[in-house]
Amino acid sequence: xxxxxxxxxxxxxxxxxxxKRWLYTTNHKDIGTLYLWFAFVMFIIGGIMALIIRAELxxxxxxxxxxxxxxSMTTMHALVMIFGVVMPGFVGLxxxxxxxxxxxxxxxxxxxxxxxxxxxxxxxxxxxSTLFMEGGAPAAGWTIYPPLSxxxxxxxxxxxxxxxxxxxxxxxxxxNIIATILNLRAPGMTLMKMPLFVWTxxxxxxxxxxxxxxxxxxxxxxxxxxxxxxxFFSAAGGGDPVMFQHIFWFFGHPxxxxxxxxxxxxxxxxxPTFARKHLFGYSSxxxxxxxxxxxxxxxxxxxxxxxxxxxxxxxxFMFSTMLIAVPTGxxxxxxxxxxxxxxxxxxxxxxxxxxxxxxxxxxxxxxxMLAITPVDFQYHDTxxxxxxxxYVLVPGAIYSIIAAVYFWIPKWTGHMYDETLGKWHFWxxxxxxxxxxxxxxxxGLAGMPRRIPDYALQFVDFNQIATIGAFGFGFSQLIFLxxxxxxxxxxxxxxxxxxxxxxxxEWTLSSPPPYHSFSTPPEVKAxxxx
Amino acid sequence: MKAFTKPAAALVAALFTLAGAADAAWELNMPVGVxxxxxxxxxxxxxxxxxxxxxGIVVFGAIIYSVIYHRKSRGAVAAxxxxxxxxxxxxxxxxxxxxxxxxxxAAKTLVEMEQTGDSDMTLKVTGYQWKWQYEYLDDGVTFxxxxxxxREQIYGETEKGENYLLEVDKHVVLPVGKKVRILxxxxxxxxxxxxxxxxxxxxxxxxxxxxxxxxxEEPGIYRGQCAELCGRDHGFMxxxxxxxxxxxYKAWVQRMKGATAEASDEGMREWSxxxxxxxxxxxxASSCAACHQPNGQGMAPAFPAIAGSPVATGxxxxxxxxxxxxxxxxxxxxxxxxxxxxxxxxxVTFQRNSFGNASGDAVQPAQVAAARN
Ligand SMILES: [Cu+2]
Ligand SMILES: [Cu+2]
Numbered sequence: 001x002x003x004x005x006x007x008x009x010x011x012x013x014x015x016x017x018x019x020k021r022w023l024y025t026t027n028h029k030d031i032g033t034l035y036l037w038f039a040f041v042m043f044i045i046g047g048i049m050a051l052i053i054r055a056e057l058x059x060x061x062x063x064x065x066x067x068x069x070x071x072s073m074t075t076m077h078a079l080v081m082i083f084g085v086v087m088p089g090f091v092g093l094x095x096x097x098x099x100x101x102x103x104x105x106x107x108x109x110x111x112x113x114x115x116x117x118x119x120x121x122x123x124x125x126x127x128x129s130t131l132f133m134e135g136g137a138p139a140a141g142w143t144i145y146p147p148l149s150x151x152x153x154x155x156x157x158x159x160x161x162x163x164x165x166x167x168x169x170x171x172x173x174x175x176n177i178i179a180t181i182l183n184l185r186a187p188g189m190t191l192m193k194m195p196l197f198v199w200t201x202x203x204x205x206x207x208x209x210x211x212x213x214x215x216x217x218x219x220x221x222x223x224x225x226x227x228x229x230x231x232f233f234s235a236a237g238g239g240d241p242v243m244f245q246h247i248f249w250f251f252g253h254p255x256x257x258x259x260x261x262x263x264x265x266x267x268x269x270x271x272p273t274f275a276r277k278h279l280f281g282y283s284s285x286x287x288x289x290x291x292x293x294x295x296x297x298x299x300x301x302x303x304x305x306x307x308x309x310x311x312x313x314x315x316x317f318m319f320s321t322m323l324i325a326v327p328t329g330x331x332x333x334x335x336x337x338x339x340x341x342x343x344x345x346x347x348x349x350x351x352x353x354x355x356x357x358x359x360x361x362x363x364x365x366x367x368x369m370l371a372i373t374p375v376d377f378q379y380h381d382t383x384x385x386x387x388x389x390x391y392v393l394v395p396g397a398i399y400s401i402i403a404a405v406y407f408w409i410p411k412w413t414g415h416m417y418d419e420t421l422g423k424w425h426f427w428x429x430x431x432x433x434x435x436x437x438x439x440x441x442x443x444g445l446a447g448m449p450r451r452i453p454d455y456a457l458q459f460v461d462f463n464q465i466a467t468i469g470a471f472g473f474g475f476s477q478l479i480f481l482x483x484x485x486x487x488x489x490x491x492x493x494x495x496x497x498x499x500x501x502x503x504x505x506e507w508t509l510s511s512p513p514p515y516h517s518f519s520t521p522p523e524v525k526a527x528x529x530x
Numbered sequence: 531m532k533a534f535t536k537p538a539a540a541l542v543a544a545l546f547t548l549a550g551a552a553d554a555a556w557e558l559n560m561p562v563g564v565x566x567x568x569x570x571x572x573x574x575x576x577x578x579x580x581x582x583x584x585x586g587i588v589v590f591g592a593i594i595y596s597v598i599y600h601r602k603s604r605g606a607v608a609a610x611x612x613x614x615x616x617x618x619x620x621x622x623x624x625x626x627x628x629x630x631x632x633x634x635x636a637a638k639t640l641v642e643m644e645q646t647g648d649s650d651m652t653l654k655v656t657g658y659q660w661k662w663q664y665e666y667l668d669d670g671v672t673f674x675x676x677x678x679x680x681r682e683q684i685y686g687e688t689e690k691g692e693n694y695l696l697e698v699d700k701h702v703v704l705p706v707g708k709k710v711r712i713l714x715x716x717x718x719x720x721x722x723x724x725x726x727x728x729x730x731x732x733x734x735x736x737x738x739x740x741x742x743x744x745x746x747e748e749p750g751i752y753r754g755q756c757a758e759l760c761g762r763d764h765g766f767m768x769x770x771x772x773x774x775x776x777x778x779y780k781a782w783v784q785r786m787k788g789a790t791a792e793a794s795d796e797g798m799r800e801w802s803x804x805x806x807x808x809x810x811x812x813x814x815a816s817s818c819a820a821c822h823q824p825n826g827q828g829m830a831p832a833f834p835a836i837a838g839s840p841v842a843t844g845x846x847x848x849x850x851x852x853x854x855x856x857x858x859x860x861x862x863x864x865x866x867x868x869x870x871x872x873x874x875x876x877x878v879t880f881q882r883n884s885f886g887n888a889s890g891d892a893v894q895p896a897q898v899a900a901a902r903n
Pocket of ligand 2: 765
């Protein structure tokens with residue numbers, strides 16, 4: 001990624017050298033790189049928290065944590081992974097790729113782009129500082145349900161302001177991405193010719209703008225409940241604690257699609273490249289993404305079936321949730337049809353993309369099971385749910401980000417990565433991620449609640465397997481770090497096209513690309529989308 | 531060094547448990563349970579699971595097939611097709627039809643679960659941090675039920691019992707074959723009352739009352755846990771339901787009523803300091819130690835120490851008043867409704883004369899009764 005710096009020397013009109021270059025940069029590639037490194041650092045921090053959790057759960061009894069600290073770990077792990085890893089990871093990829101894919105010179109609003117990145121470390125600085133405060137870090141779960149979240153100590157206002165900052169950053173990033181896509185497309189690049197990564201990001205950006213303010217509103221109400229004597233969520237003052245959950249999940253469900261739609265776009269770029277075949281059903285992919293985005297606004301209460309809704313409400317949310325399986329199924333079937341009768345090779349990005357399709361689908365199946373309300377009463381708040389969302393987020397969202405890095409890093413750095421190491425990374429990750437998360441289905445079904453620091457004796461075996469998987473998966477990621485650093489430093493020279501089956505504007509640029517991607521708009525031929 | 535040997539010993543011990551894996555373990559699936567509803571729920575779960583398995587076999591089968599046969603190294607040449615409206619329509623409509631097939635029985639079960647009417651009795655459950663209160667509204671029985679697993683087991687100082695973390699001091703006794711309406715609410719934060727064998731789970735929400743019902747078909751002991759994160763000891767507030775034939779249930783109700791009468795007799799007489807401290811020690815362990823800690827040191831800053839506390843070493847009236855009424859806005863709850871006069875007198879006396887506190891005075895049950903009014 002510092003190779004981008006080399007590229008930048010021949011055409012230098014950026015802002016300074018050393019740290020100043022990174023602090024003042026308004027270049028989409030530099031900012032993309034910052035986002036991606038930020039996401040990686042957070043991945044390590046969130047991962048350490050996960051390993052603390054898994055170490056405590058190695059065996060029944062309290063071993064290494066205090067229950068309160070354990071709750072802080074589950075809470076912070078989630079906040080860090082969602083807001084610090086997956087979201088910035090995707091934004092980093094959008095920064096790098098969207099201008100190059102639509103044939104623009106840079107992002108539409110470069111100075112705002114700088115801001116949206118640079119407030120992130122401050123937001124996370126505030127959030128992580130709560131770990132060292134009296135009373136510890138937030139411990140009410142990432143869903144911060146009141147009244148529990150209001151019992152917190154000094155961390156409460158810090159957590160809320162951190163969430164505000166992260167929200168502002170996301171909304172600014174989203175506005176920028178929308179402006180770039182709508183305004184900077186090369187002549188001839190109609191909407192229905194855009195690569196799917198661009199499409200999915202366009203829709204994701206609208207989701208972000210729609211729901212981040214909702215979260216900001218919800219946490220602000222928590223703030224005033226706590227410090228200014230309002231009673232939005234306190235029944236004693238005429239408020240309603242369940243109202244918080246409705247507002248939270250009105251943000252939260254679209255949020256889970258924010259965490260997965262860009263992944264769909266990435267996989268839809270990688271699969272055709274290595275199958276050397278056009279993406280099957282391009283337009284149905286676009287419509288499916290749009291339907292998923294629409295449905296995401298009318299299913300929120302499936303996260304809270306046990307709060308005691310009226311029957312009509314439960315039925316509505318059950319049916320609407322089941323409906324999501326239809327467009328999601330269309331996507332998976334389209335990918336399979338793309339593979340079918342292709343001419344496949346299995347470079348690392350392809351391996352991660354295939355892993356994504358299979359394991360994301362497993363997460364989709366458990367999601368469908370969870371939609372069945374009467375059965376959800378049994379699944380809800382157990383490890384079955386933990387297994388479900390980790391399948392869609394780890395071998396789902398995280399795998400797509402990893403796949404994207406492998407896919408585009410030769411373009412970014414001008415060097416090929418080490419394929420052997422890449423394959424090791426894939427196979428170790430894939431074995432361990434299943435060792436880690438698959439047994440959680442079993443303990444969940446057998447009755448183990450989530451978010452508990454200690455458990456009954458019958459759950460011990462599967463928990464130990466999961467813990468082994470966790471450490472294996474965690475340490476396998478060091479291969480990735482090593483490989484990326486090695487690739488930045490040097491390696492076999494990458495061609496412009498990089499992959500034999502690659503199509504799209506980004507591959508027409510040199511590897512690494514010039515500092516300003518397309519100074520003159522390229523011409524888009526009929527069949528550019530893929 | 532000690533900090534290291536303890537986890538190391540735990541690790542070795544754990545490896546042994548893993549090696550000699552108990553047969554009760556390796557539980558893979560949802561329990562069928564002991565109510566009609568739980569059986570229906572189990573069937574629905576298996577139905578949707580098998581549907582997913584079949585779709586999974588088809589989809590993953592197709593992927594594996596093409597990964598094997600449509601690879602470049604085998605000389606596969608990519609086909610040209612990339613669209614087919616007919617196929618797209620087919621794989622939109624077929625899943626939709628399957629979903630409708632799934633939705634119908636699910637909706638039926640849901641409707642049945644919501645029929646809380648014409649019940650034979652009502653049990654009111656109130657969540658507290660971190661215990662459950664049970665009120666039998668028709669039979670006038672009320673009690674708290676707290677975790678019975680000793681601390682020593684949790685912290686690895688003694689061997690763990692068979693029902694580790696799933697045992698309580700007082701079981702919820704229910705008659706078999708009767709439709710029990712369960713009302714749920716909470717005193718502090720949101721909890722959720724869940725017993726897998728009964729397939730009932732619902733949130734207990736402060737200020738609101740939720741409803742559900744169950745009819746247990748088989749006598750037995752069924753264990754569950756709080757399912758909604760409710761703070762520090764969320765993992766330590768289990769539920770134990772004991773289903774018994776109706777006549778046994780009736781006898782149990784009589785016994786519980788007798789115990790309540792006894793408690794009010796206790797409240798009448800004068801107690802010696804030693805008696806109060808001995809009783810107070812038990813009350814402290816079950817009702818206070820979760821926050822103030824068994825050694826009275828509390829957990830700064832959330833829970834203050836009792837040792838050397840200005841309240842516990844100050845005037846007895848103020849100390850008693852705090853325990854009776856709690857401190858609104860903190861997790862220090864009002865114990866007036868939770869403990870009997872004798873228990874309250876005992877625990878206050880105990881706190882004033884333990885952990886290095888040496889006020890030397892005692893609070894009598896009669897004083898508690900007076901303070902209540
Ligand atoms: Cu959702
Ligand atoms: Cu709980």
